Amino acid sequence: MRLLRHLSLYIALGLGANAASAADVAQLEALRADSLKRLVVHAEPRDVSEASFFLEDDSGTATLQDYKGKVVLLNFWATWCAPCRKEMPQIAELQEEFGGDDFEVLTIAAGRNSPAGILKFFEENGITNLPRHQDPKQALAREMAVIGLPITVLLDREGKEVARLLGDAEWNSESAKAIVAAMIEAE
Numbered sequence: 001m002r003l004l005r006h007l008s009l010y011i012a013l014g015l016g017a018n019a020a021s022a023a024d025v026a027q028l029e030a031l032r033a034d035s036l037k038r039l040v041v042h043a044e045p046r047d048v049s050e051a052s053f054f055l056e057d058d059s060g061t062a063t064l065q066d067y068k069g070k071v072v073l074l075n076f077w078a079t080w081c082a083p084c085r086k087e088m089p090q091i092a093e094l095q096e097e098f099g100g101d102d103f104e105v106l107t108i109a110a111g112r113n114s115p116a117g118i119l120k121f122f123e124e125n126g127i128t129n130l131p132r133h134q135d136p137k138q139a140l141a142r143e144m145a146v147i148g149l150p151i152t153v154l155l156d157r158e159g160k161e162v163a164r165l166l167g168d169a170e171w172n173s174e175s176a177k178a179i180v181a182a183m184i185e186a187e
Helices: 002-014 019-031 034-038 082-098 115-124 139-143 174-186
Strands: 040-046 071-077 103-110 133-135 151-155 161-166
Touching (some): 019 040, 019 174, 071 082, 071 174, 082 103, 082 174, 103 139, 103 174, 133 139
Parallel strands (some): 103 133
Antiparallel strands (some): 151 161
16 A cells, blocks of 8 residues: 555656645645635645735845745735734734744735834734735735735745635634644645
């Protein structure tokens, strides 16, 4: 049985398929519970935009490709977004628990959000461990098909989108933590 499993992995890799992603889809779908039931897990990882966004405190720009090698939870949000206010502290909990060489939360304020307003939002919600990146002209958001806020996208270590959730969710739930842990372990 073990030999058969290894043989099928080598065949799939030889054909250029991502054998791990097929197993990951079923695993990630099985881990969804409660508000994470709305997490759409893609059958195949999808390419992401190469548009740049502004790093916090005007320290330059970056693209999502700069985060390859890590599992990324990418959250598009805005200061005026009530569901964002609710979920942002929960997302901060994920960064606290899993953040490091293997996982990172990226928060990107889409649209018109002043740096002072973003800072105030973070201070009012006690968030000290998340980045305050911006996409003021929504170039990245548009190319990533962000149709409302919040939208949270999970990226694998290859920098590809594997799942997406429109609206807020309980990102500090056992389901969310299990999904993040599975993605970190699978890669």
